[in-house]
Amino acid sequence: MGDNGVRDAYFTDLAARLRERGVTEERITATIDDLATYLSESGTDPEEEFGPAADFARRLCADDEAAGDAASAPASGTWKWTADIFIDQQRLNEFGAQGWEVETVDKNGMFVSRRDPERPQRWEYRREVVRPARRAALAESLAPDGWEPCGTWWYYAYFKRPLAASVGPKAEVDSPPPAPRARLFLSGRYYLLAACTIILLVLAAVVIGWMLDSVTPIEILDYAAGAVVGAAVAFAVGLWVILRNRDS
Known part of the structure; x- marks a missing residue:
């Protein structure tokens, strides 16, 4: 059996053990995903790293059982x-x-x-x-x-x-x-930097507008509004990417 087969067998056993202890399917999936990611990065054997599946499942659930709150901490540690x-x-x-x-x-x-x-x-x-x-x-x-x-x-x-x-x-x-x-x-300085970036883009749009003789004041306002919207969208997309990938 190859490395992937050994890992799959271990995680199948671990999932069954966690299921016996009342762990939800959502938490079991998240736990297995985290452990699989860790093993793929470390290149170690699951049983050598975590011990027998039955003992590992018991350890994973020990803190939650003692606290009486299954959502207080990640199952995998x-x-x-x-x-x-x-x-x-x-x-x-x-x-x-x-x-x-x-x-x-x-x-x-x-x-x-x-x-x-x-x-x-x-x-x-x-x-x-x-x-x-x-x-x-x-x-x-x-x-x-x-x-x-x-x-x-x-x-x-x-x-x-x-x-x-x-x-x-x-x-x-x-x-x-x-x-x-x-x-x-995220810190206050991060949000301040984002705000300053938007302001600088607006100022750049205004300056470029004044330098172009054929640009009217209305078009300058259009450039400034476009810069604000573009910067805001870029900031929102960047933040969305971070939030989307934080559990991956």
Whole structure:
């Protein structure tokens, strides 16, 4: 049986075990999708990574059963989220303090994070701007201080390290909060930048209009209105793409 066959058999067994524990079909599908994505990126065997399906299903449901709220956290212990560049480091360290470890940054710019359901540890993060050709050298220079790569997005490289290396047992999270329901975090500066972009487009349309002798004031207003609408549509489409892909 090939790798895909082994994974399919494992996920079929896991789905049956979760179904026996009363997990909804929607959550089972989302859980299997998250786990399949993780395994495709890591290239590991499902049983080696997660343990026997029966034991894994029990662990997945343990926190929900104890809390009495099946919707309080992702069934798989995996949470995907993103933030704009103005607050991504702040959010990374905020969630790292809650025990979330970033495994990678996916193709949609989402931080794929996991938290140990039994003994979650605090993590800290940093972001560096680096050309792809320099990433390996940068990672090598940061390694002596305990930093390891955990994902890249364009020219941004993200690094993580466990706080246990510096603070010992205090790095363990005693009472981790549930995973946030939100997956998209945008700052005030992001919205301000979008507003300034629209204003600059309007001003550019006005200036270009005045420079063209054949353009009347009414046509200038038309250019300005078109620029506003175009920028607003572009902003809305970009935001829609982020929201649409946040669960993918």
